[in-house]
Amino acid sequence: MSPQERTHATIVDVANRAGVAISSASAALNDRPGVSPSTRDRIRKVAAELGYVPSIRGRSLSTKRAFSVGFVVERDFAVLEADPFFGAFIGGIEETLEPNGYALSLQIAGSAESSLDRQVKLADARRVDGVFLSEIRIDDPRIEALRTRGLPAVGINPDAGFPFPAVRQDSAVAIHELVQEMVDLGHRRIAHVMGRESYVHTEQRLAAWRDAMSSAKLPAKTVVEGGFTYEGGVRAADRLLSRKQRPTAVFCANDLMALGFMNRAAELGLSIPDDISVAGFDGISVGEYIRPRLTSIRTDPRALGRESARVLLELIDGEAPADVEIPPATVLSRDSLGPAPR
Amino acid sequence: MSPQERTHATIVDVANRAGVAISSASAALNDRPGVSPSTRDRIRKVAAELGYVPSIRGRSLSTKRAFSVGFVVERDFAVLEADPFFGAFIGGIEETLEPNGYALSLQIAGSAESSLDRQVKLADARRVDGVFLSEIRIDDPRIEALRTRGLPAVGINPDAGFPFPAVRQDSAVAIHELVQEMVDLGHRRIAHVMGRESYVHTEQRLAAWRDAMSSAKLPAKTVVEGGFTYEGGVRAADRLLSRKQRPTAVFCANDLMALGFMNRAAELGLSIPDDISVAGFDGISVGEYIRPRLTSIRTDPRALGRESARVLLELIDGEAPADVEIPPATVLSRDSLGPAPR
DNA sequence: GCAAGAAGCCGAAACGTTTCGGGCTTTTGC
DNA sequence: GCAAAAGCCCGAAACGTTTCGGCTTCTTGC
Known part of the structure; x- marks a missing residue:
């Protein structure tokens, strides 16, 4: 079977069958002026009969647009x-x-x-x-x-x-709110698990967290990179939770890292949110399906x-x-x- | 800024600059015979100089292919x-x-x-x-x-x-193995949470489960529809776990339903896998991230x-x-x- | 009734490529 | 040395659209 065995009706077919010039057919079918209502109708009818659909290929070439x-x-x-x-x-x-x-x-x-x-x-x-x-x-x-x-x-x-x-x-406002919520809950050592380096959105979230921390007069020192992956979240938990003064709350730059963090924290015997609070970013549906359900930031x-x-x-x-x-x-x-x- | 301000080099430009016919340029650039090595090289060089990239539009129209x-x-x-x-x-x-x-x-x-x-x-x-x-x-x-x-x-x-x-x-073999594994673990009442009705893969998984059950000489009666959604899994749990003789193992036609099922079962006070065993289908990565980790069927x-x-x-x-x-x-x-x- | 304008329609060119038939030149075979 | 074959190259058509200038015919205003 050849790639295109059934041949499509072209605008030439329409024009011929309607007894008009190609240009008239084109004008009629594209709602352009210069064709009388009666011919327009006739052309339209013929086009419908023939099942004419303009070829994007011809159109592309002519209009210099790929659509x-x-x-x-x-x-x-x-x-x-x-x-x-x-x-x-x-x-x-x-x-x-x-x-x-x-x-x-x-x-x-x-x-x-x-x-x-x-x-x-x-x-x-x-x-x-x-x-x-x-x-x-x-x-x-x-x-x-x-x-x-x-x-x-x-x-x-x-x-x-x-x-x-x-x-x-904007997500800075939401991040501010989130951090403030943590502060209101009594958290003072709030860490950030940042995303993959050199991405703009990694920086944006980091900066928003920093701002929020400084608004709350808290030091924004505790940051580890998690690369946006689950494993990154696991590693971040290992690093952050082994400290003497470990954070009591963590804001992860995406939900996947938050998942990894939570699981590792649980493995280390910590209970969430009693021993440590965790929040993510993205609001993925899976966050709703895990226990405890993941607090996050919902984007659209x-x-x-x-x-x-x-x-x-x-x-x-x-x-x-x-x-x-x-x-x-x-x-x-x-x-x-x-x-x-x- | 117009859509296409910078004008691309065309094959005509290449042909002109190389001093050959368009057809020769085309042949040279497409590794077709009929052009001497020296002219071929020259054309290639000119094309490279001009940064010539064939327009998919022209090519589409001519070859009747969309690529x-x-x-x-x-x-x-x-x-x-x-x-x-x-x-x-x-x-x-x-x-x-x-x-x-x-x-x-x-x-x-x-x-x-x-x-x-x-x-x-x-x-x-x-x-x-x-x-x-x-x-x-x-x-x-x-x-x-x-x-x-x-x-x-x-x-x-x-x-x-x-x-x-x-x-x-094929997933029938894996489903057989899974069911057999359940049977080996002592399960006799094994239910199936099927996917959305009228889909071929829903039927395939259902049929494989039925076959596996009958191979194990077990009745394949307990089936509820879950529509492939998380909520469907939740509803399935409600329906299946309220029975007097509730199933001890459940095979869900996808992981999302298995997640819903597990969560609802947990809410109902059942522990997994002690009180009830659950398996899914797809092997999504999230299955690795939840607790207990979800047994599933890995496809590719x-x-x-x-x-x-x-x-x-x-x-x-x-x-x-x-x-x-x-x-x-x-x-x-x-x-x-x-x-x-x- | 007539010139000017508008409306309707047409033909042809253009977009960028591939392909095909046909000339010209060179090589080959004897 | 000559005919045949091969190799190289070219011009033109084709793909399916849109667009533009121009030709008729009709309408309008006076």
């Missing part, structure tokens, strides 16, 4: 697997893309280099009209690559000075996806969209936070 | 979020697609109707050369839609009689993706690939299985 946008996910498979951001974000993107006749070209890259490479290939082959930039690193090389190519891009939670339009969801990846796509489409249309700020993340209070032990 | 395949995911967001299949499967697809110059067009559909609709649109607009068919339903309408359109497709774990090439991973969505893409590409190339069977799923023994209470 497709790209998203290169750069994440370890291990992390990806337990990551809610991914699916929800894409779902949000789709909400905007679909009604606009756009499709999403998704790629998964294992490493940063390959991620850059893939992004570049998408752009150079003119496969996409624009891309989403997520999981942004400090001095991310993708930014420069995109810039020299003049490819429209939108950043998800980038830092200040980002050269493309951005969509952001779906809205982030929806808005990013909207901004990207505007950018592709030649507009100059302003940055978008969606409603801030909120504290998701559950059971892993308790009063500080005395 | 892109489609995958429409039809799943509730709630399920999607905690689902490992998705990310790993796509990762596997990519492993095959990327070296072959193909891209993946991903869509997420909330409902079955919309899923069909999206699939059809992808096909009719000639956006893709083929599609993956996953989460197949009994009498899935997508099959017919694909058939009438003559669009290449490959099925993931379809049932017998599926009209397109298929890639399968990554390999499934990799092989499906391989088969799909062959099919697109006009070959007639045979069905592929990847190594079977295995039992992932952890802590949620124990001896039957007496």
